[in-house]
Amino acid sequence: MFRSRRAALVRRLWRQRCAAAGPDDAPGALKPAAHALFKKLKDEELELLAQAVESRGAWECGCVWVPRGEPRGAKAPLPPQLLLCRLYRWPDLRQLHELKHLCYCAGGRGGCGDAAALCCNPHHFSRLAAPETPPPPYSKASCGPPRPDEPQHPGTQLLEFSYGGGDRRDTSLSRSTGKDGYWCKLAYWEHRTRVGRLYTVHETSVNVFCELPRGSGFCLGQLPAAHRSRAVRRARGKIGRGLLLSLEPGGVWAYNRSEHPIFASSPTLAPPGAPGLTVLKVLPGYSAKVFDYERVGGAGGGRWLPGEGPCDPHSVRISFAKGWGPCYSRQFITSCPCWLEVLLNRPR
Incomplete structure (x- = not known):
């Protein structure tokens, strides 16, 4: 009975693999290393791993602990994290430095108290995002520096934004202040209209999603649904599991949990001196570090965004499924069907 249960778990795990090899591997090259690793896992760890890979990260399963050391029987042993992430998520993954522990992984916070074990749950990791090079082929604008005849800011012009109960002018979209005890507030927008109230975040991490049978956090599906355009409804259908925002040492990270890209911008994402x-x-x-507390400027003042007016230097803007800016057909965040504004509480 014991052996048949383990064998069934191993068969379940092997059926769930996304691809047995990356571009440089022979077919099935990872199988001996994977089975050697499975032998080192306890029954409860195998069961937990099976649940994680079958749900594809939809459920936040616990850590899968494996003893440190190279698995036997493999010609070119891989670290367990790298092996399982390549097997179940990214066949083209090559190096450990391409991975980052998610905020809820105990392995990324110093382990389970036993230096001889590490977490190898592939859904406790993300890959690190990098800027697109070259610009996307659908770009309609040059990504180079602005021409001398182009205005660098729109003067004193402010845009009109709708808040559901009437229009009013606002120099920073949703800027708000509050008592200490929260690290950010979230505002959900559809084009130029803010939908629902600000969502205050007190925990160090928060899920932002559309509709899930299981989940906790900021559920966009519970917000009012009147007068939505087809473009907005189509974009909302792509949010899915959405994203995970986490406050970590030095900054704020965004992990894309959905099946479509997200796009992020903040004053600290631009290279130093870049216009x-x-x-x-x-x-x-x-995942990406979307805000760096060490790179942000002084506490006062704002930043001009062409066509949009002043921007709070302590904020992040994230669009679901649609990009914007000089490298995209949509020039402004307000042209995106569904987007999120993250208003950070300024540290004292």
């Missing part, structure tokens, strides 16, 4: 706006594309399963 204009930087929008970072974050693919499914990838």
